[in-house]
Amino acid sequence: MMDIILTVLLWFSAIGCGLLAGLYFAFSTFIMRALDRTGAEAGATAMNAINVEILRSTFMPLFLGTTASSAILALIALIRWGEPGSLSTFLGGVLYVVGMFVVTMVFNVPLNNRLAKISSGDVDAVWRHYLDVWTRWNHVRTLTSTAASALFIAAIAAG
Template structure:
């Protein structure tokens, strides 16, 4: 069980880091670049990104990291006396709530609204850009915080201890 937990911690930390990096790119320059090309072109590009990402390798990473993080949170409750349990619980909850639930409740509905509006509505694009980017900042911070929590749990547990070679 120790080897499984350690492996899940590594998978989750790396997955959170990859997702945090992608979200960071969107928050810091991609959305700004899309806005600079005008609402019709920006909306068209974002709609293309949103439809393309659904069939990409991002989706297994997105769902796999979410499942691993949730499992770690549950395992932490059952292994509360073990080193790193609090960091595992924190990482799992931060990621599932701050990234996954935020995505489902805020970003996906905004994506769906943008897709329905097409490229003709400057008003929808302006609202989308502001709201989507705000919630993406939340996802970025949550993903990064979860990654740090999982790395802290790895460190407290002894790094690669328990991982078969």
Template sequence: MRNILTSGLLWFSALGCGLLAGLYFAFSAFVMTALGRIDQAAGISAMNAISVDIVRSLFMPVFLGTTLSCAALVVLGALRWQEPGAIAMICGGALYVVGMFIVTVVFNVPLNDQLAAVDPASAAAAPVWARYLTDWTIWNHVRTIASLAATTLFIVAIAAR
């Protein structure tokens, strides 16, 4: 039974991490650049709309479910660290939880909150928007890399089992 649970969590985590890596990659590769090229008020308004809508979408169950699944894989891997693929499970789960979830909570969400607190058309929004475009994107790169690396490690764990 434990093997079926572990296999299911590995597959779910690999798919969830891959899905989120793709989403974060899109933001890093072109969405933030495009938002930075348009009028400040329009860019801020668009990003604020994205921030509101994303928490109401299918993103949230995938985001939270994958995080919980990855955390469970860290525990399961630690309990059976000597089994094939366990180290990859532990590393993939820890990397995802820290590099994606913790980074999101500590860096990206507070930046979203700061952006939501400014009047998009005001002069005071200009430095907030400039900082947001740089800092949010840097942390998004971290989330992209962590999610993609975790996907890879879960595939390694699946192959080793």
């Protein structure tokens, strides 16, 4: 039974991490630049709209579910240490939870909240800071989500 649970969690996490990595990759490589091309006020307005809508979308169950399954996988890997794929499973879980979830909560979400509260006089300065710092941390989320997906795939292959 534990092997079935482990396999389901590994597949779910590998796919979830991959999907989220793709979303973050799109923001890092062209969405943020496209928003910036519209000007500070329009870019901030569009990003605020995205931030509101994303909370109402299927992104949230995937975001939270992948985080939970990755954390559970890291714990299972510790319990099953030494079995095939346990190192990849542990590293994938920790990397995803810290590099994606913690980064999101500590850096990206507070920046989103600050952007949502800007007044029209502060838009240019706040947008410049937001664009630079938010995107930098989004690169971290892109890389760690991609690496976690690859590590979960390696764990599947090892099993």
